[in-house]
Structure formats: C-alpha cells, structure tokens
Amino acid sequence: MLEEVKNDIVTALGLDDDNDLLDHLVEGSSRYIKDLKLNLKTALNVENMSAKEAHLTGLAIAVNNKSPKLVKYFKVKSQELEASEEEIAEAIACASLLSANNIFYRFRHYVGSEKYDSIPARIRMNIMAKPVLGKEFFELISLAVSAANGCEMCVKSHEQSVRNLGTGEKRIFDAIRIASVVTSVDKLLV
Structure with missing residues (x-):
C-alpha cells in the first residue's frame, strides 16, 4: 500500500x-x-489561486530551495498550464531577487542598527516596478519566498503590500501553504 x-x-x-x-x-x-x-x-x-499561479509559486519555491527535480516538474507543469516563457522567467527571477533581499533585510532586522538602516541597499530591483506577473501576484510570490527564507521584515512588508492590493487572507494562506509543502517535498528528494 x-x-x-x-x-x-x-x-x-x-x-x-x-x-x-x-x-x-x-x-x-x-x-x-x-x-x-x-x-x-x-x-x-487551491481555491484562491489558479492552477497556473499555484504552479508558478511552486516553481519559485523550488528555485529558491535549489531543487532541480522540483524545478523541472514545476516548469513543465506551468508550461502545460499556459504560463508564458516570460512568466516562468519572472517566477525564477523573483526567487533570486528575494533571496538577496531576504539576506540583506534579515541582517538589518537582526542587528537593529540605525546606521545600517540609513545606508542604501544598492540592490537593483527593477523587476518589481512592472512585473510581467502583475504587481499583486509578484508580491504574493515574494511573500512566499520570504516566508521560506525566514525573513520577518520581508514577510511583513510583502504581506502588507498584497493586502493593500486587495488580496485576502485565504489567498495569502494558499501561497504560504504551497511554500511549506514544496519545501517539505524537497527535503525528501535527494
């Protein structure tokens, strides 16, 4: 069985x-x-995301977790669900950008120094200005990646951003559930 x-x-x-x-x-x-x-x-x-959105979120988490087997699965499945190459590329790019941001802002949060808070990040984030995925969905993936990476400051910031864009708690919760389950599956694929 x-x-x-x-x-x-x-x-x-x-x-x-x-x-x-x-x-x-x-x-x-x-x-x-x-x-x-x-x-x-x-x-x-999930009820609050399309299948394409769920799989693109899974793709970003798989990339974030450096899981080639899951990256392959989510990329193929996203293509089957009619995600464009631009949307797939943006989910991948989002994971990379957020990994940089999560480390940077987690450091600032942990140290709690006004001096560090006043120094410009100097991390380019042009992709966030006009995302192919749309601002709300890009922020939702950013929230999921930030949660997977454990950056409290980023989680709070992206959660507030998606809420300001009209996203409800159930949609947010679905994205976080995807991040947690994809991460749990990843732990078993060696």
Whole structure:
C-alpha cells in the first residue's frame, strides 16, 4: 500500500523511481508518506489561486530551495498550464531577487542598527516596478519566498503590500501553504 502511495508521488512529480528517502518511508512503514501525497495535492489544488499561479509559486519555491527535480516538474507543469516563457522567467527571477533581499533585510532586522538602516541597499530591483506577473501576484510570490527564507521584515512588508492590493487572507494562506509543502517535498528528494 505505501509503495503505491510512493509511486503515485513519483509519477505525479515526474521523478525517477530511485529515491532513497521516499523508499525509507515505505520500508519504515511511515504513514507520513500518505500525508505527503495529500499535502501536495491540497497545496496545488487551491481555491484562491489558479492552477497556473499555484504552479508558478511552486516553481519559485523550488528555485529558491535549489531543487532541480522540483524545478523541472514545476516548469513543465506551468508550461502545460499556459504560463508564458516570460512568466516562468519572472517566477525564477523573483526567487533570486528575494533571496538577496531576504539576506540583506534579515541582517538589518537582526542587528537593529540605525546606521545600517540609513545606508542604501544598492540592490537593483527593477523587476518589481512592472512585473510581467502583475504587481499583486509578484508580491504574493515574494511573500512566499520570504516566508521560506525566514525573513520577518520581508514577510511583513510583502504581506502588507498584497493586502493593500486587495488580496485576502485565504489567498495569502494558499501561497504560504504551497511554500511549506514544496519545501517539505524537497527535503525528501535527494
């Protein structure tokens, strides 16, 4: 039974069948593998985001987590859901930009120095001015990546930004759930 669940995950994500950690879960009779399958399904079939948005968010998180297997899956799936090459590129770029911002602003937040706060960041962020994905969705992905990276200052800033753009809590929560579930799946794909 657990072998079937593992095979369902492997098939759904287009993975090869050779995965030591998923095999460990099966061999150890871990019921978590069932949870993993359900969590993945629930995270990607959300009510407050389109399937394309959910998969582009997953792509940004997979890029952020440096997970080539999940990057491949989310890129292909996003293309199947009619994401343009520009939208895919922007989700990828968003993960990179936010990684830089998260480190920079997390440092400022941790240190709490007025001197550091007064020095210009000098990190180019032109992509944020007119995102291909639209301002609201770009900010939503930025929020998800910032949450995955643990930058409190960035999470608060992007959450406020998407709320100011009219985004409700359920849509925000869906994006955060995607980030957390994609990260949890990534931990098992070595």
